[in-house]
Amino acid sequence: MGLAKRIIPCLDVTNGRVVKGVNFIKLRDAGDPVEISRRYDEQGADELTFLDITASSDDRDLILHIIEEVATQVFIPLTVGGGVRQVADVRRLLNAGADKVSINTAAVLNPQLVADAAACYGEQCIVVAIDARQVHDTSTNSVHWEVFTHGGRRATGLDAVEWAKKMALFGAGEILLTSMDKDGTRDGFNLSLIRAVSEAIDIPVIASGGVGNLDHLVEGILQGQADAVLAASIFHYGEYTVRQAKEYMTQHGIEVRL
Amino acid sequence: MTDIAIVDYGMGNLHSVSKALEHVAPNASVVITSDPAVVRKAARVVFPGQGAMPNCIRELDVRGLRSAVMEAAANKPFLGICIGLQMLFEMSEEGNVSGLGIMSGKVTRFPALTMKDDSGRKLKVPHMGWNQVHQATEHPMWADIANDTRFYFVHSYFVEAANLEAITAYSYYSFPFVCAVAKDNIFAVQFHPEKSQAAGLTLLNNFVHWEPN
Numbered sequence: 001m002g003l004a005k006r007i008i009p010c011l012d013v014t015n016g017r018v019v020k021g022v023n024f025i026k027l028r029d030a031g032d033p034v035e036i037s038r039r040y041d042e043q044g045a046d047e048l049t050f051l052d053i054t055a056s057s058d059d060r061d062l063i064l065h066i067i068e069e070v071a072t073q074v075f076i077p078l079t080v081g082g083g084v085r086q087v088a089d090v091r092r093l094l095n096a097g098a099d100k101v102s103i104n105t106a107a108v109l110n111p112q113l114v115a116d117a118a119a120c121y122g123e124q125c126i127v128v129a130i131d132a133r134q135v136h137d138t139s140t141n142s143v144h145w146e147v148f149t150h151g152g153r154r155a156t157g158l159d160a161v162e163w164a165k166k167m168a169l170f171g172a173g174e175i176l177l178t179s180m181d182k183d184g185t186r187d188g189f190n191l192s193l194i195r196a197v198s199e200a201i202d203i204p205v206i207a208s209g210g211v212g213n214l215d216h217l218v219e220g221i222l223q224g225q226a227d228a229v230l231a232a233s234i235f236h237y238g239e240y241t242v243r244q245a246k247e248y249m250t251q252h253g254i255e256v257r258l
Numbered sequence: 259m260t261d262i263a264i265v266d267y268g269m270g271n272l273h274s275v276s277k278a279l280e281h282v283a284p285n286a287s288v289v290i291t292s293d294p295a296v297v298r299k300a301a302r303v304v305f306p307g308q309g310a311m312p313n314c315i316r317e318l319d320v321r322g323l324r325s326a327v328m329e330a331a332a333n334k335p336f337l338g339i340c341i342g343l344q345m346l347f348e349m350s351e352e353g354n355v356s357g358l359g360i361m362s363g364k365v366t367r368f369p370a371l372t373m374k375d376d377s378g379r380k381l382k383v384p385h386m387g388w389n390q391v392h393q394a395t396e397h398p399m400w401a402d403i404a405n406d407t408r409f410y411f412v413h414s415y416f417v418e419a420a421n422l423e424a425i426t427a428y429s430y431y432s433f434p435f436v437c438a439v440a441k442d443n444i445f446a447v448q449f450h451p452e453k454s455q456a457a458g459l460t461l462l463n464n465f466v467h468w469e470p471n
Contacts, residue, residue, distance in 0.1 A: 001390060001430050002375060002376075002390075002430050002431055002432075003381075003385065003386075003387050003388070003389045003431060004387055004388045004389065004408060005387075006388070041455065046387065046388055071273070071274065071277055072277055072280075072281070075274075075277075075278050075281070075452060075453060075455050075458060076410070076453055076454075076455050077410060077412075077453050094271040094273070095271070095273060096273075097273055097274065097277065098271075099274055120309075121271060121308065121309065122269070122308040122309035122310070123309075123384070123414075124308060124309075124384060124412040124413070125271065125308070173384060173386070173412070174386065199380075202370045202380075202382055202383055203382055204384070204386050204387070225379065227382055227386070227387070228387070257388040257408045
């Protein structure tokens with residue numbers, strides 16, 4: 001008896017539509033964000049995450065309207081990320097109805113942004129998103145994970161585990177951890193990455209990238225030691241409902257909210 | 259006249275609370291306010307809170323809201339949420355700050371280093387997500403909410419109530435902790451009803467209709 005592990009459907013949004021990419025690149029349409037949010041809420045989603053992948057900053061207001069509309073109909077935590085560069089962006093998203101704001105590239109460029117936003121609005125609403133790629137070190141025959149920014153296009157030289165620890169110290173309330181090698185592959189999470197980060201920090205870790213079936217969700221919790229699992233395509237195209245996912249996790253001894 | 263005043267002392271995001279109350283009480287006037295006069299005139303008062311308690315207390319005083327909140331807590335239906343629960347107590351370990359002292363007891367941080375679940379896995383702080391709320395006493399605010407229903411939590415500190423009679427619910431996170439207190443016209447919860455889907459809306463609806471004796 002205690003805290004439930006969370007299932008978080010993720011909605012990548014551009015031009016007012018939910019889309020799904022493969023390895024951060026090819027996109028296909030998955031529907032209307034407000035309608036999809038309502039459906040996941042009815043199915044028992046524990047939270048919703050929206051990533052605004054709009055390329056042009058001119059179109060950023062669209063996500064605000066979507067969040068405003070979702071927030072009047074869906075009463076579970078809403079996280080929004082994508083294009084957050086300054087504290088004013090955090091404020092705009094919170095004012096639109098977001099409960100948490102996810103910061104990725106801007107945290108690498110300016111770590112103080114995380115501390116400033118947490119000081120203003122509380123750690124509970126600051127999520128640091130980390131996109132990591134596995135690197136094989138031939139000299140020691142070991143692997144580590146490097147942080148990438150700009151939607152996965154730019155290497156930073158930062159080690160993902162160390163970066164997560166630093167962000168926890170700076171005031172992140174939670175880490176959203178995506179394996180870029182796995183994202184869109186439907187191959188399952190990068191469990192060693194998820195576990196390494198989860199064991200290194202005291203704040204919750206959301207596992208992301210690679211979910212293709214319900215066993216992957218179970219693995220993310222039991223082997224990856226994640227506190228929450230995030231998935232997109234398995235829910236968007238109706239393969240599984242959130243409720244089916246939760247029932248499956250319950251059968252595997254994972255405590256969820258049913 | 260304002261039916262429901264949500265006390266705004268400049269800390270964090272009150273839109274979720276406001277939207278959820280408007281949803282359950284579409285005909286009520288719900289206002290987010292930092293004006294002590296509006297708080298004094300309101301029929302019901304919601305006292306929310308996010309962030310660090312020392313900042314919350316300081317900002318409450320900067321805006322001259324302390325006495326209006328104390329009066330509301332003494333004489334009208336009053337709902338504290340999250341830090342709004344914690345601030346009712348005498349003191350907090352968070353910055354060793356004094357609270358409003360309306361409830362006896364103190365606010366303590368979860369000892370992350372020593373906390374494990376039943377399988378020996380370490381537990382994260384903040385305590386974030388959906389946990390079961392075990393009702394310790396009957397109360398009109400629990401109407402139509404099954405015992406052990408899950409609500410959404412996000413917090414690193416919890417209250418240790420000295421007056422055991424005020425405890426109306428517990429949750430369990432490595433150990434049992436108080437997640438709701440009730441005293442006369444005050445009801446205050448550690449979790450976020452505005453983010454707790456159907457159960458949370460039921461609790462807010464109960465608040466809108468609650469007539470304390």
